[in-house]
Amino acid sequence: MEEQRQQPHRRKEMSEHLRKQVYQALLARSNNGKLGNKDTAVVSEQFGIPVRTIQRVWKRGKTQLANSVPVVVSSLKKGRVGRKKVPVDLEPL
Numbered sequence: 001m002e003e004q005r006q007q008p009h010r011r012k013e014m015s016e017h018l019r020k021q022v023y024q025a026l027l028a029r030s031n032n033g034k035l036g037n038k039d040t041a042v043v044s045e046q047f048g049i050p051v052r053t054i055q056r057v058w059k060r061g062k063t064q065l066a067n068s069v070p071v072v073v074s075s076l077k078k079g080r081v082g083r084k085k086v087p088v089d090l091e092p093l
Contacts, residue, residue: 019073
């Protein structure tokens with residue numbers, strides 16, 4: 001009898017559009033900037049995203065509002081991942 005091995009699931013990146021939708025849903029549920037007890041769980045179930053991720057998006061939005069900065073909940077990975085640029089010296093050409 002062969003054992004079935006499950007491959008660990010890699011979480012997919014949330015798109016910028018989905019992040020905005022999550023934040024808008026949280027804003028709609030908030031009352032004077034405060035969320036109720038189960039609001040993050042409800043939004044988590046609605047979008048099929050872990051609760052901790054929803055909480056992280058809400059926390060980023062709250063800190064940006066507190067600092068009087070326009071709220072941008074896009075990914076923090078932009079510009080930090082992928083192949084790095086190689087400086088090209090144009091003098092020898």
